[in-house]
Amino acid sequence: MALRNAIMAALLEGAASGYDLAKNFDVSLGNFWMATPQQLYRELERMEADGLLSARVVQQERRPNKRLFSLTDEGRAALYAFTSAPPKPGAMREELLVQVQAVDVGDAAAVRAAIAERRARAEAKSALYERLRQRLLDGRTEDDFLATAERVGPYLSLLRGIAFERENISWAEHALAALERRAAREP
Known part of the structure; x- marks a missing residue:
C-alpha cells in the first residue's frame, strides 16, 4: 500500500493541513500505517502535482499561513480503484520480535524492559482508542451507529x-x- 492511499483515506474526513494529518495520523491510521511528518509533506506535494489533491491557502494571523488539502475527483477515483483491487498480504516487520527471538543469547533484562514498554504503549493506545470509540458512538449502540452513521469505515478500522x-x-x-x-x- 502506498502512503498516498492512506492519506486519501484520511482526507475522506475533510480538508486538512499537513500538520493536522501528521498530528492525527497516529490515532486514525497509525495503527496500520506509519509515516513521519516529512514523508507526509513530501507525499502531499507529489499528490497535488499528480492532481489527486487540491490545496487552498488559509491566511492566519500570528502564525504562518497553512495549506488545506482536499481530495479531487481524480483522487476519489484513485481511492475507489485502490479499494477495488485485492489487497496484498500483510507482513509483520517488528524489531522487538527479532530481539525476543534472540533473547536466549541476548540481554534478557533489556528485552523484558522493551516488552514492558510495548505493553505500556499498547495500554495507552487501547485507552485512547476506547475514548475515540465512545466519542464516535456518541451514546448510540454499536448496531445503531453501524446502521445509521454516514461513514462506518473509520469505526471499523478503529x-x-x-x-x-x-x-x-x-x-x-x-x-x-x-x-x-x-x-x-537462573543461578
Whole structure:
C-alpha cells in the first residue's frame, strides 16, 4: 500500500493541513500505517502535482499561513480503484520480535524492559482508542451507529486497532511472565 492511499483515506474526513494529518495520523491510521511528518509533506506535494489533491491557502494571523488539502475527483477515483483491487498480504516487520527471538543469547533484562514498554504503549493506545470509540458512538449502540452513521469505515478500522492493542497487551503479559519465570530459575 502506498502512503498516498492512506492519506486519501484520511482526507475522506475533510480538508486538512499537513500538520493536522501528521498530528492525527497516529490515532486514525497509525495503527496500520506509519509515516513521519516529512514523508507526509513530501507525499502531499507529489499528490497535488499528480492532481489527486487540491490545496487552498488559509491566511492566519500570528502564525504562518497553512495549506488545506482536499481530495479531487481524480483522487476519489484513485481511492475507489485502490479499494477495488485485492489487497496484498500483510507482513509483520517488528524489531522487538527479532530481539525476543534472540533473547536466549541476548540481554534478557533489556528485552523484558522493551516488552514492558510495548505493553505500556499498547495500554495507552487501547485507552485512547476506547475514548475515540465512545466519542464516535456518541451514546448510540454499536448496531445503531453501524446502521445509521454516514461513514462506518473509520469505526471499523478503529475496532481493528482496539483488537490489535489488546492482543499486544495479552502477548506482552504472557511473554513477560514466561521470561520472568526463566529468570527466576537462573543461578
